[in-house]
Amino acid sequence: MKLSEATWTEVREADVDAALLPVGSTEQHGPHAPLGTDAMTAEAVAQAAAKRWATADTEATDDGEGTDDAVGSAVAGDLLVAPPVHVGVAEEHRAFDGTLWVSPDTFRAYVRETVESLAHHGIDRIVLVNGHGGNLEALAEVARRVSRDDASDAYAVAFTWFEAVGEHAGRMGHGGPLETAMLRHVAPDLVREERIESARDGGSARWGEWIRGVNLAHDSDEFTDNGVVGDPAEGTAALGEELLDRASEALCDVARAVVERDR
Template identity: 75%
Template sequence: MNLTEATWTEVRDAAPDAALLPVGSTEQHGPHAPLGTDALTAVAVAEAAAERVREAGDPDPVVAPPVHVGVSEEHRAFDGTLWVSPDTFRAYVRETVESLASHGVDRVVLVNGHGGNVEALAEVARRVSRDESTGAYAVSFTWFEAVGEHASDMGHGGKLETALLRRVAPDLVREAEVGSAGDGGSPRWGEWVRGVNLAHDSDEFTDNGVVGDPSAGDAELGAELLDRASESLAAVLDAVRERDRGRR
């Protein structure tokens, strides 16, 4: 059930118990990929996981509207990037989860597509789950951490994100820019000395915002990434639904 497209009476009658809340960002992804990449990929993984759940005959989860702006100040040097403070972001996501719980949708997986959101979402999930007044239980899931051996190839606007975009939103990839995107990018995230990243913002180590080689990410790889991530997410949702909250 896509919450944006459903009516309130349809939600009432379906009485869903669980939700997938996609969380992304609006930030630069090089000259070849859209600013909304992280939200687009999070939504695609959430919808694919929901389809898996339906095909398995389990109750249909709600796919909530995505959170489009995240913790992205590290990309502020690149035009079009939007960001909010971690405090604002945490409050917004937490209150969204609480509003779902007020309607009985009290098991929520935060489906994340942006690395800068990871720390804040983990805290949100803990705080929501510890607040007995709402009865809600939440966990955070980041799709590119759930793709097996491919996870080590994650950059920024690089191989994995370009591959998944070519699978789920090919018309939004500026194919003519892919080659130059890799040439003007960085092979790795950050500027490291003895395990410490000296760079706070991405423009300190990448000229065009890209980290990795986007040309290496084709639609075939994107299909595999979507399959792996959605399979993992469906399993996490099942575990969240079944978990005994009485355990401490």
Template identity: 70%
Template structure:
């Protein structure tokens, strides 16, 4: 179920086990891919996972019951992306604002009985902040919620090493799910004007704070190596991994807690 498409009575009458909350970014993805790439890809993976979330009995339950369903929340489209500030159209918020907004948005769900959440992330710059969001959400004594963060491009097996930025993985997933948004006539020039590696590294430290310090067109990696067939494989892998995680989150028993949520 997509929350934005449902009515309030649909949600009231549904048997929801877990919410999948896509979190993306609005930032440059080279001359060939849309600013909304991270959001589009997070939504695609969340919807694939929801479709894969099956009705098999929950494990570890004395009287086995069928599963309910996974709810796909509306995407959060602006994230921690100031590293791309030199490129037109990029939007960002501070990590503090991002953490507060995402956590408070998720805290709306337990009020309606949806107390298990997976934050489905599509942007590398959100990773650290989302890990903290999930911890704070899970420790909040105001509700019984429990959540974890999932980043799709970390769950695609050997493909993960090709991530880059606007490179083969993101381009492949777009070609498989929203091909009309890929500027195919610019893909080769995007490759030619890009770089092979993110950052400028010395002694294990990245000297570059912003992406324009090492890539003129915003591309890291070879987008021509990401065709639609590869994109479908990425979608299957990430969707299946997220569905497996969602089942584990739905089944997890969470102990009562009494902690200060502002610590």
């Protein structure tokens, strides 16, 4: 179920196991990829996981048992996909036009109050589905605070899709192979293919400027001329399909654990 497309009566009548809240950013992703990449990819993973969950539910009904190990015994209802949070903690990209950001305090408050809105309606198991590295610390804190609130039955965890793609995780970069691959699979019309070569040539091989485990660079323009880290040319649509499959399967595993866990 996609919350933005449902009516309030449909939500009331629905059997919802958990909610998936996609969280991204509006920030530069080089000259070839859209500013909304992080929210788009997070939402794509959430929607794919919800579809996988629903398919396993149907199979369980038809066969008398679940056939998808990524879902298993938790399947009873649906995963609700909430509207994405499009602006995140992204001041590190402020040198590049179009980038939007809010303070970590504002971001945490917004995400937490969105989760509390869901919990108010009895949807009290939530996975924050993240697509932006700059949100990691803030989302972990939100999940802890929500889950420790004795006044609520809500329980939340944070899941970042590009950390859940096996051996590919180390190739993340920024506007690099993984994000370009996902876009080529889920939103190919938004990739400026004629700019892939210049995106690669003007980018950086790694994120940051490091010495003894310390990143000396606070902003991305200190180490990449055009905002890119990694080679976007390596991000094929076939790789994107694999990434979406791996990430959505992992998200179903996490959702199952969240649904079955005693708070």
